[in-house]
Amino acid sequence: MIRNLNSMLADVGETCSTGWDSGRRQQVPRYLFLLLCLNLVAAPAVYAATDGAFSKTQSYAIALLALTTVALAAYLFVVIFQPERF
Amino acid sequence: MTSNPSDLRQPRGSRNQRRHTPKANMSGIYRRAIRDAFVKLNPRVAIRNPVMFVVWIGTIVTALVTLDPNLFGTAQGENPRLFNGLITIILFFTVVFANFAEAVAEGRGKAQADSLRATKSDTVARKVLPDGTIQEVSSTTLRQGDTVKVIAGDLIPADGEVIQGVASVDEAAITGESAPVLKQPGTDIASSVTGGTRIISDELTLRVTSDPGKGFIDRMIALVEGAERSKTPNEIALTVLLAVLTLVFLIVIATLPPIATYVQAPVSIAALIALLVALIPTTIGGLLSAIGIAGMDRVAQFNVVATSGRAVEACGDVSTLILDKTGTITLGNRLADEFIPVNGHSLQEVAQVSLAASVFDETPEGKSIVRLAQQLGATVDFDRASAEGIEFSARTRMSGTDLPNDREVRKGAVDAIRGFVRSRSGAITPDLDQAYEKVSRLGGTPLAVCDGGDLYGVIYLKDIIKPGIRERFDQLRRMGVRTIMLTGDNRITASVIASEAGVDDFIAEATPEDKIDVIRAEQSKGKLVAMTGDGTNDAPALAQANVGVAMNSGTQAAKEAANMVDLDSDPTKLIDLVTIGKQLLITRGALTTFSIANDIAKYFAIIPTIFAAAGIGALNIMRLSTPQSAILSALIYNALIIPALIPLALRGVQFRPLTANQLLRRNIFIYGIGGVIAPFVAVKLIDIIISAVGLA
Structure with missing residues (x-):
């Protein structure tokens, strides 16, 4: 039983490690995933701040749009300070 | 310069005959460019162009509000889905047109690369073994230092130096010039051969000078295909400027909704994105890389291979030209x-x-x-x-x-x-x-x-001075380029030729070593120097110069030290290259001016109409019919101006030998004022058509 658990934990660890390595190679999906995770925090804040003026879906959409705008601004800052990367 | 049989040093082709690149199949360029324009929508590719990447993200957002107009709040106006859909389509084509411009510019290089690749077929080489026997091997197995024998009719299997024999070689595969070139050992000029060219008489014994995949044709393929293309310093500076402008407008647009709500004129997300795209410099953002690639292509059309866009751009900044007398200023056949x-x-x-x-x-x-x-x-x-x-x-x-x-x-x-x-x-x-x-x-x-x-x-x-050379030096002087003639002749002869040709300065009884001293002296004064050379003893000077053009007939050392190789071995082309470099910089400046000037008209088209409720309707000086029509008109103009300017970006602005200040005044007048007026007229016309059709 314990051996099976250890083996399972090792598999999970390996999967996470592989996923992380793959994420490092493929940066776009990783950034999208991070954006969606952040949206889980931002969307309820938008919903609460607007006092129910927007539906939950609209709150998620607005929060995602705000995060996309911030991400675009960050990207443009990178272009400005490290233009040779592009 | 080296002393060599002069019949092999003759510039091949007059000024009118120069544009003869290796035959490339150009028929499919546009078809391939259309396909590539869509391939470049891949975010990994799109992210390299900050302005168009922002437009691409905007397109995705407007596509979402087309699917669900109430996604970011309750939609306003009549038929918001149609309006959002039209914006999405226009933005999408803005990105595609920008990609198309770049793909067309790259197309010619790719076609040339394909034709060069066709010459790189695997051939059977006669390798001379150490005991003198000959073994037939594949050309891909040849390594630097191997000795091979080629006879009439053979393709030369790899780049090499002639160590024995005298033969005619057809170099049309790389130069497009069908006249055969005599190759013989022991001379700097005539002893190097290029893999992929064909020996058409007699036989030669060669020492291979490059490993597989590292030969001249391999490097040419990589260059014309743009595989090694990296942004030039000017392009980087302009990219930073465009990114700054984009960031400023992004912040302005992102902070606009609360103000709009406060003045009782709420604006939809699609309209905000449309305003953002209209304000950011999409025209130059879409054409920037096409201008650079086209500059390299123009150099390639002159049968010159540039190692980088940086070299072509440096040509435009050159302030001192160092020219040999013989073959450049005079005809060379004394x-x-x-x-x-x-x-x-x-x-x-x-x-x-x-x-x-x-x-x-x-x-x-x-x-x-x-x-x-x-x-x-x-x-x-x-x-x-x-x-x-x-x-x-x-x-x-x-x-x-x-x-x-x-x-x-x-x-x-x-x-x-x-x-x-x-x-x-x-x-x-x-x-x-x-x-x-x-x-x-x-x-x-x-x-x-x-x-x-x-x-x-x-x-x-x-010695006969080339016809028209004095006028060309006059042109260069007007552009602020100083010319220095180097000659091995005595002072009296040098001064007579210098005064007849109209060069600014001369150095008589010069040795090859004098070149590097002159270059260093000019560079210490903050000048950018260009020179040509072909011999091994020119290599240090070619490497030291900001623009070093090696003759294709020259030695391997010279070609490796230089940042350009002239396939026709015509030193006079240095003057043309300076002109092309300046034209590249002028074109980029002109289109940047035009793009930024355009923003004024787009601003006056969109802002007064969407904020009419805030009491600024009087600023609608174009009298555009509705806010929707104003937005669509500005966006349509914004999209269409990119393909409309592709020919200018590829061909380059017409070059005039003027000083930097004169050029600046001229550009501000034509492209600045023109860039303000043209969109006013075009946006109004599009608005009339949209209203007539009933789209908005």
Whole structure:
């Protein structure tokens, strides 16, 4: 039983490690995933701040749009300070 | 410069014949460009262009509000889905048009790369083994240092140096020039061969100088295909400027909704994105890389391979040109025009000794001396088989013949012959200096001729200045480019040629080492220097110069040190390259001015109409019918101006030899004021059409 658990934990660890390595190679999906995770925090804040003026879906959409705008601004800052990367 | 058989140094092709790139199939360029325009929508590719990447993200957001107009709040206006859908389509095509511009510019290079790749077929090479036997191997197995034998009809299997044999080689595969080139060992100019070219007569033994995949054609493919293309310093600076403008407008648009709500004029997300796209400099953002690629392509059309866009751009910033006299300023074929007897000798005697001294000289100069001497009745009065030709060298600065009866006849630089005569206990007469000065003042090259210690006379080698060169130097001067002529001739000849050709400065009796000193001196004054070269001894100067153009007929060392290689081996092209570089910079500046000036009209088209409720409707000076129509008109203009300017971006703005200040005034007038007026007219026209069709 314990051996099976250890083996399972090792598999999970390996999967996470592989996923992380793959994420490092493929940066776009990783950034999208991070954006969606952040949206889980931002969307309820938008919903609460607007006092129910927007539906939950609209709150998620607005929060995602705000995060996309911030991400675009960050990207443009990178272009400005490290233009040779592009 | 090296001393070599001059018949191989002739610039091939006149000014009118220069544009002959290797034959490339151009028929499918546009089809391929359309396909590539969609391939470039891949975010990994799109992210390299910050302005168009923002438009691409905007397109995705407007597509979402097309699917669900209430996604970010309750939609306003009539039929928001149609309006959002139209914006999405226009934005999508804005990105596609920008990608198309880049793809078209890249297309020509790719077509050229394909045609070059076709010449790189795997061939069977005759490898010479250490024991002298020949083994047939695949050309891909050849390594640097291997020896191979090629015979008439063979494709040369790899880049190499001729170590034995004399043969004609057809280099059309790389130069497009069908005239065969003579290859022979022992000379800088004619001993290097390129893999993929074809030997058409006789046979050669070659030493391979490159490993597989690292040959000249491999490098050319990588260059014309743009595989090694990286942004030039000017492009980087402009990218930063565009990113700053985009960021500023992104912040402005992102902070606009609360203000809009406060002034009771709420704006939809699609309208905000439309406003953002209209305000950011999409025109230059979409055309920037196309302008750079087209600049490299224009260089390639002149049969010059540039190692990078940086080199082409540096041409535009060049402030000093260092030019060799022979072949660049003068035609290069100096021909004997007159014999001037000295020391009491007769004309007939001078002709006789000149003939004897030149009988083994195979250069055009030597042959012209023989011709002139024979016209004057001179004949070869010795057994050629028992005579020995003495070749010209940079050290001795003379050539001649050792005759069977221990006579030494020589011709060469007057100083060198003077020393030779003195070393043979001869006397120098004052009339030598008079003849020397007479020839020099005519702009010719004086060659003294002697028989041992007996001085006979001076040969007048006539140098002809290339037609139109003075006008071209005048043009360069107007552009602020200083020209310096380098020549091995004496000061008097150099000053005469310099004044006739109109160069700004000259260096007489120059050695190859003088080039690097001149370059360093100019660079220490903050100048950018361009020069040409072909010999191994030119390599350090080519590497030191900001723009070094090596002749294709030159040595491998020269080609590797230079940042451009002229496939036609025509040194005059340096002047054309400076023009192309300046044209590239002017085009980029003009379109940037135009793009930013456009924003003013787009601002006046969109802002007053969408904020009319806030009381700024009076600013709607174009009297656009509705806010939707205003937005669509501005966006349609914004999208269409990109393909409309593709021909200008690819061809370049018409070049005029003006100073930087004159160019700036001219660009501001044409592209600045024009960039303000044109969109006012175009947006109004599109608005009328949209209203008539009933789209908004």
